[in-house]
Protein backbone atom coordinates (compact mmCIF):
# COMPACT_ATOMS: atom_id res chain seq x y z
CA UNK A 1 0.00 0.00 0.00
CA UNK A 2 1.44 3.38 -0.98
CA UNK A 3 2.03 5.85 1.83
CA UNK A 4 0.27 9.12 1.13
CA UNK A 5 1.89 12.52 1.62
CA UNK A 6 -0.82 13.56 4.10
CA UNK A 7 -0.10 10.45 6.23
CA UNK A 8 3.59 11.35 6.47
CA UNK A 9 2.62 14.91 7.39
CA UNK A 10 0.22 13.71 10.09
CA UNK A 11 2.95 11.37 11.48
CA UNK A 12 5.47 14.22 11.65
CA UNK A 13 2.99 16.54 13.36
CA UNK A 14 1.99 13.79 15.80
CA UNK A 15 5.65 13.03 16.53
CA UNK A 16 6.47 16.68 17.16
CA UNK A 17 3.41 17.06 19.38
CA UNK A 18 4.49 14.00 21.40
CA UNK A 19 8.03 15.34 21.82
CA UNK A 20 6.58 18.73 22.84
CA UNK A 21 4.25 17.09 25.35
CA UNK A 22 7.08 15.08 26.94
CA UNK A 23 9.30 18.19 27.13
CA UNK A 24 6.57 20.34 28.71
CA UNK A 25 5.73 17.57 31.21
CA UNK A 26 9.38 17.10 32.25
CA UNK A 27 9.94 20.86 32.53
CA UNK A 28 6.67 21.22 34.45
CA UNK A 29 7.68 18.54 36.96
CA UNK A 30 11.11 20.19 37.25
CA UNK A 31 9.56 23.60 37.89
CA UNK A 32 7.19 22.15 40.51
CA UNK A 33 10.13 20.34 42.20
CA UNK A 34 12.24 23.51 42.11
CA UNK A 35 9.35 25.46 43.63
CA UNK A 36 9.22 23.19 46.66
CA UNK A 37 12.92 22.42 47.03
CA UNK A 38 14.80 25.20 45.24
CA UNK A 39 16.68 24.54 42.00
CA UNK A 40 19.45 21.93 42.20
CA UNK A 41 21.63 23.97 39.79
CA UNK A 42 24.16 22.47 37.36
CA UNK A 43 26.20 19.66 38.86
CA UNK A 44 29.35 17.90 37.69
CA UNK A 45 28.85 14.86 39.90
CA UNK A 46 31.45 12.22 39.13
CA UNK A 47 31.17 9.29 41.59
CA UNK A 48 33.99 7.35 39.90
CA UNK A 49 36.28 10.39 40.04
CA UNK A 50 35.41 10.89 43.70
CA UNK A 51 36.27 7.26 44.49
CA UNK A 52 39.47 7.40 42.46
CA UNK A 53 40.74 10.62 44.08
CA UNK A 54 39.86 9.58 47.63
CA UNK A 55 41.73 6.32 47.05
CA UNK A 56 44.73 7.63 45.12
CA UNK A 57 45.27 11.26 46.09
CA UNK A 58 44.56 11.03 49.81
CA UNK A 59 47.39 9.08 51.42
CA UNK A 60 47.16 7.02 54.60
CA UNK A 61 43.49 7.73 55.29
CA UNK A 62 41.76 4.42 54.54
CA UNK A 63 39.00 5.13 57.06
CA UNK A 64 38.20 8.72 56.03
CA UNK A 65 38.34 7.71 52.38
CA UNK A 66 35.88 4.84 52.86
CA UNK A 67 33.42 6.68 55.14
CA UNK A 68 33.32 9.83 53.01
CA UNK A 69 32.86 7.97 49.73
CA UNK A 70 30.02 5.91 51.18
CA UNK A 71 28.35 8.95 52.75
CA UNK A 72 28.56 11.20 49.67
CA UNK A 73 27.55 8.48 47.19
CA UNK A 74 24.60 7.41 49.35
CA UNK A 75 23.47 11.01 49.76
CA UNK A 76 23.76 11.87 46.07
CA UNK A 77 21.90 8.70 45.05
CA UNK A 78 18.88 9.70 47.16
CA UNK A 79 16.55 11.94 45.12
CA UNK A 80 14.66 12.92 48.24
CA UNK A 81 16.95 13.05 51.30
CA UNK A 82 15.29 13.74 54.64
CA UNK A 83 18.16 15.99 55.84
CA UNK A 84 21.36 17.55 54.49
CA UNK A 85 24.59 15.57 54.60
CA UNK A 86 26.63 16.65 57.62
CA UNK A 87 30.20 15.41 58.08
CA UNK A 88 32.60 16.47 60.81
CA UNK A 89 36.25 15.83 59.91
CA UNK A 90 38.75 15.51 62.77
CA UNK A 91 42.50 15.08 62.93
CA UNK A 92 45.75 16.84 63.60
CA UNK A 93 47.19 19.45 61.28
CA UNK A 94 48.12 18.57 57.68
CA UNK A 95 46.39 15.20 57.56
CA UNK A 96 44.16 16.03 54.58
CA UNK A 97 40.87 17.50 55.84
CA UNK A 98 40.92 20.51 53.51
CA UNK A 99 42.17 18.27 50.72
CA UNK A 100 39.08 16.08 51.14
CA UNK A 101 36.80 19.13 51.04
CA UNK A 102 38.52 20.07 47.78
CA UNK A 103 38.17 16.56 46.34
CA UNK A 104 34.44 16.48 47.16
CA UNK A 105 33.93 19.92 45.59
CA UNK A 106 35.88 18.92 42.47
CA UNK A 107 33.75 15.84 41.93
CA UNK A 108 30.41 17.49 42.64
CA UNK A 109 30.51 20.97 41.15
CA UNK A 110 31.72 22.53 37.96
CA UNK A 111 34.66 24.70 38.98
CA UNK A 112 35.28 22.56 42.08
CA UNK A 113 36.24 24.61 45.13
CA UNK A 114 35.80 27.80 43.07
CA UNK A 115 32.18 27.01 42.20
CA UNK A 116 29.61 29.56 43.37
CA UNK A 117 27.89 26.60 45.04
CA UNK A 118 30.83 26.05 47.41
CA UNK A 119 31.12 28.31 50.46
CA UNK A 120 34.11 28.29 52.80
CA UNK A 121 34.00 29.85 56.26
CA UNK A 122 37.17 30.14 58.33
CA UNK A 123 36.30 30.82 61.96
CA UNK A 124 39.16 33.22 62.73
CA UNK A 125 38.73 35.07 59.44
CA UNK A 126 34.97 35.32 59.04
CA UNK A 127 33.89 35.44 62.69
CA UNK A 128 36.85 36.97 64.57
CA UNK A 129 35.14 39.27 67.10
CA UNK A 130 32.98 37.79 69.90
CA UNK A 131 31.36 41.22 70.28
CA UNK A 132 29.83 40.88 66.79
CA UNK A 133 28.29 37.49 67.42
CA UNK A 134 24.70 38.65 66.88
CA UNK A 135 25.61 40.19 63.53
CA UNK A 136 27.49 37.03 62.47
CA UNK A 137 24.46 34.90 63.38
CA UNK A 138 22.13 36.91 61.18
CA UNK A 139 24.62 37.17 58.31
CA UNK A 140 25.46 33.47 58.37
CA UNK A 141 21.81 32.40 58.38
CA UNK A 142 20.98 34.82 55.59
CA UNK A 143 23.95 33.65 53.54
CA UNK A 144 23.01 29.98 53.86
CA UNK A 145 19.32 30.56 53.26
CA UNK A 146 19.95 32.81 50.25
CA UNK A 147 22.39 30.42 48.60
CA UNK A 148 20.34 27.28 49.21
CA UNK A 149 17.23 28.96 47.78
CA UNK A 150 19.28 29.76 44.66
CA UNK A 151 20.95 26.31 44.51
CA UNK A 152 19.60 23.51 46.68
CA UNK A 153 22.82 21.58 46.03
CA UNK A 154 25.21 23.89 47.85
CA UNK A 155 28.18 22.94 50.01
CA UNK A 156 29.21 24.84 53.15
CA UNK A 157 32.65 24.20 54.65
CA UNK A 158 33.42 25.41 58.18
CA UNK A 159 37.16 25.32 58.81
CA UNK A 160 38.78 25.79 62.25
CA UNK A 161 35.71 24.54 64.10
CA UNK A 162 37.84 24.51 67.27
CA UNK A 163 37.86 28.31 67.07
CA UNK A 164 34.20 28.77 66.20
CA UNK A 165 31.91 30.23 68.84
CA UNK A 166 29.50 27.44 69.93
CA UNK A 167 26.62 29.92 69.93
CA UNK A 168 27.22 30.50 66.22
CA UNK A 169 27.45 26.74 65.59
CA UNK A 170 24.05 26.32 67.25
CA UNK A 171 22.40 28.75 64.85
CA UNK A 172 23.04 26.17 62.11
CA UNK A 173 20.87 23.52 63.74
CA UNK A 174 17.64 24.43 61.97
CA UNK A 175 19.38 23.95 58.60
CA UNK A 176 20.87 20.57 59.49
CA UNK A 177 17.89 18.78 61.01
CA UNK A 178 15.08 16.69 59.48
CA UNK A 179 12.89 19.60 58.37
CA UNK A 180 11.26 19.44 54.92
CA UNK A 181 11.39 23.25 54.82
CA UNK A 182 12.44 26.15 57.03
CA UNK A 183 10.68 29.43 56.16
CA UNK A 184 9.84 28.09 52.70
CA UNK A 185 13.35 26.81 51.91
CA UNK A 186 14.40 23.16 51.91
CA UNK A 187 17.98 22.46 53.02
CA UNK A 188 17.84 18.71 52.53
CA UNK A 189 20.02 18.67 49.39
CA UNK A 190 22.85 20.73 50.90
CA UNK A 191 26.16 19.43 52.26
CA UNK A 192 27.82 20.75 55.43
CA UNK A 193 31.45 19.93 56.29
CA UNK A 194 32.99 20.82 59.64
CA UNK A 195 36.80 20.67 59.89
CA UNK A 196 38.74 20.67 63.12
CA UNK A 197 41.88 19.53 64.94
CA UNK A 198 39.72 18.64 67.92
CA UNK A 199 39.86 14.94 68.73
CA UNK A 200 43.26 14.72 67.01
CA UNK A 201 44.96 13.58 70.22
CA UNK A 202 42.47 10.68 70.62
CA UNK A 203 43.00 9.60 67.03
CA UNK A 204 46.78 9.85 67.32
CA UNK A 205 46.71 7.89 70.56
CA UNK A 206 44.72 5.11 68.91
CA UNK A 207 47.13 4.97 65.95
CA UNK A 208 50.01 4.72 68.42
CA UNK A 209 48.28 1.95 70.38
CA UNK A 210 47.69 -0.05 67.20
CA UNK A 211 51.36 0.32 66.33
CA UNK A 212 52.41 -0.75 69.82
CA UNK A 213 50.15 -3.78 69.59
CA UNK A 214 51.75 -4.65 66.27
CA UNK A 215 48.45 -4.14 64.47
CA UNK A 216 47.99 -2.60 61.02
CA UNK A 217 46.59 0.95 60.98
CA UNK A 218 44.24 -0.26 58.23
CA UNK A 219 42.47 -2.30 60.93
CA UNK A 220 41.29 0.91 62.61
CA UNK A 221 37.52 1.27 62.15
CA UNK A 222 35.05 4.00 63.10
CA UNK A 223 33.95 1.95 66.09
CA UNK A 224 37.42 0.69 67.11
CA UNK A 225 37.46 1.22 70.89
CA UNK A 226 34.44 3.51 70.39
CA UNK A 227 36.52 6.02 68.40
CA UNK A 228 33.64 7.92 66.78
CA UNK A 229 31.74 8.22 70.07
CA UNK A 230 34.92 9.33 71.84
CA UNK A 231 35.43 12.16 69.30
CA UNK A 232 31.80 13.20 69.69
CA UNK A 233 32.16 13.33 73.49
CA UNK A 234 35.48 15.14 73.27
CA UNK A 235 34.17 17.98 71.13
CA UNK A 236 30.96 18.23 73.17
CA UNK A 237 32.79 18.52 76.50
CA UNK A 238 35.67 20.73 75.45
CA UNK A 239 35.25 24.45 76.14
CA UNK A 240 37.66 25.22 73.32
CA UNK A 241 35.48 23.58 70.70
CA UNK A 242 32.87 25.01 68.34
CA UNK A 243 30.70 22.04 69.37
CA UNK A 244 30.97 22.74 73.12
CA UNK A 245 27.60 21.66 74.58
CA UNK A 246 26.19 22.16 71.13
CA UNK A 247 22.59 21.33 70.29
CA UNK A 248 23.96 19.93 67.02
CA UNK A 249 25.40 17.01 68.94
CA UNK A 250 22.42 16.66 71.30
CA UNK A 251 20.12 16.34 68.32
CA UNK A 252 22.44 13.99 66.40
CA UNK A 253 22.41 15.93 63.14
CA UNK A 254 26.07 15.13 62.38
CA UNK A 255 25.98 12.02 60.19
CA UNK A 256 29.62 10.99 60.69
CA UNK A 257 32.58 12.07 62.81
CA UNK A 258 35.41 11.18 60.45
CA UNK A 259 38.86 10.53 61.95
CA UNK A 260 42.00 11.49 60.03
CA UNK A 261 44.97 9.39 61.15
CA UNK A 262 48.41 10.87 61.77
CA UNK A 263 50.62 10.46 58.71
CA UNK A 264 53.70 8.24 58.74
CA UNK A 265 57.05 8.73 57.03
CA UNK A 266 55.92 6.75 53.95
CA UNK A 267 52.81 8.92 53.50
CA UNK A 268 54.83 12.14 53.72
CA UNK A 269 57.17 10.63 51.13
CA UNK A 270 54.17 10.09 48.82
CA UNK A 271 53.10 13.70 49.44
CA UNK A 272 56.57 14.88 48.41
CA UNK A 273 56.39 12.89 45.15
CA UNK A 274 52.85 14.17 44.50
CA UNK A 275 53.99 17.78 45.05
CA UNK A 276 56.88 17.25 42.61
CA UNK A 277 54.47 15.97 40.00
CA UNK A 278 52.15 18.96 40.63
CA UNK A 279 55.13 21.27 40.09
CA UNK A 280 55.87 19.51 36.78
CA UNK A 281 59.09 17.91 38.10
CA UNK A 282 60.27 14.38 37.39
CA UNK A 283 60.03 12.17 40.50
CA UNK A 284 63.27 12.43 42.48
CA UNK A 285 63.20 9.91 45.31
CA UNK A 286 66.42 11.12 46.92
CA UNK A 287 65.10 14.70 47.07
CA UNK A 288 61.80 13.36 48.47
CA UNK A 289 63.73 11.44 51.13
CA UNK A 290 65.58 14.62 52.14
CA UNK A 291 62.34 16.57 52.46
CA UNK A 292 60.69 13.84 54.49
CA UNK A 293 63.68 13.32 56.80
CA UNK A 294 63.67 17.04 57.48
CA UNK A 295 60.16 17.03 59.02
CA UNK A 296 59.47 16.76 62.76
CA UNK A 297 57.96 13.48 64.02
CA UNK A 298 56.38 12.15 67.20
CA UNK A 299 56.80 10.38 69.62
CA UNK A 300 60.25 11.85 69.88
CA UNK A 301 62.06 8.55 70.16
CA UNK A 302 60.18 6.38 67.70
CA UNK A 303 59.61 9.18 65.14
CA UNK A 304 56.47 7.45 63.85
CA UNK A 305 54.08 10.21 62.85
CA UNK A 306 54.63 13.55 61.17
CA UNK A 307 53.83 16.46 63.50
CA UNK A 308 52.60 18.60 60.59
CA UNK A 309 51.27 15.78 58.41
CA UNK A 310 52.01 16.80 54.83
CA UNK A 311 51.75 20.51 55.60
CA UNK A 312 54.83 22.47 54.52
CA UNK A 313 56.09 19.61 52.29
CA UNK A 314 55.66 21.89 49.28
CA UNK A 315 57.59 24.75 50.91
CA UNK A 316 60.43 22.43 51.96
CA UNK A 317 60.54 20.94 48.48
CA UNK A 318 61.05 24.40 47.00
CA UNK A 319 63.99 24.85 49.36
CA UNK A 320 65.68 21.75 47.93
CA UNK A 321 64.88 22.67 44.33
Ligand SMILES: Nc1ncnc2c1ncn2[C@@H]1O[C@H](COP(=O)(O)OP(=O)(O)OP(=O)(O)O)[C@@H](O)[C@H]1O
Nearest residue numbers: 057058059092093094095096097098099271310311
Ligand atom coordinates in the same frame (compact mmCIF):
# COMPACT_ATOMS: atom_id res chain seq x y z
N1 LIG B 1 46.58 12.46 53.54
C1 LIG B 1 47.09 13.28 52.60
N2 LIG B 1 47.32 12.84 51.35
C2 LIG B 1 47.82 13.65 50.41
N3 LIG B 1 48.14 14.94 50.63
C3 LIG B 1 47.92 15.43 51.84
C4 LIG B 1 47.39 14.64 52.88
N4 LIG B 1 47.29 15.39 53.98
C5 LIG B 1 47.71 16.60 53.66
N5 LIG B 1 48.09 16.64 52.37
C6 LIG B 1 48.63 17.83 51.68
O1 LIG B 1 49.22 18.67 52.68
C7 LIG B 1 48.74 20.01 52.57
C8 LIG B 1 47.93 20.39 53.80
O2 LIG B 1 46.79 19.53 53.87
P1 LIG B 1 45.35 19.98 54.39
O3 LIG B 1 45.22 21.46 54.24
O4 LIG B 1 44.32 19.16 53.72
O5 LIG B 1 45.48 19.60 55.90
P2 LIG B 1 44.41 19.83 57.05
O6 LIG B 1 44.18 18.47 57.69
O7 LIG B 1 43.21 20.51 56.54
O8 LIG B 1 45.25 20.71 58.06
P3 LIG B 1 44.77 21.84 59.13
O9 LIG B 1 44.06 21.10 60.22
O10 LIG B 1 46.05 22.43 59.64
O11 LIG B 1 43.90 22.81 58.40
C9 LIG B 1 47.96 20.06 51.27
O12 LIG B 1 48.84 20.45 50.25
C10 LIG B 1 47.52 18.63 51.04
O13 LIG B 1 47.39 18.35 49.68
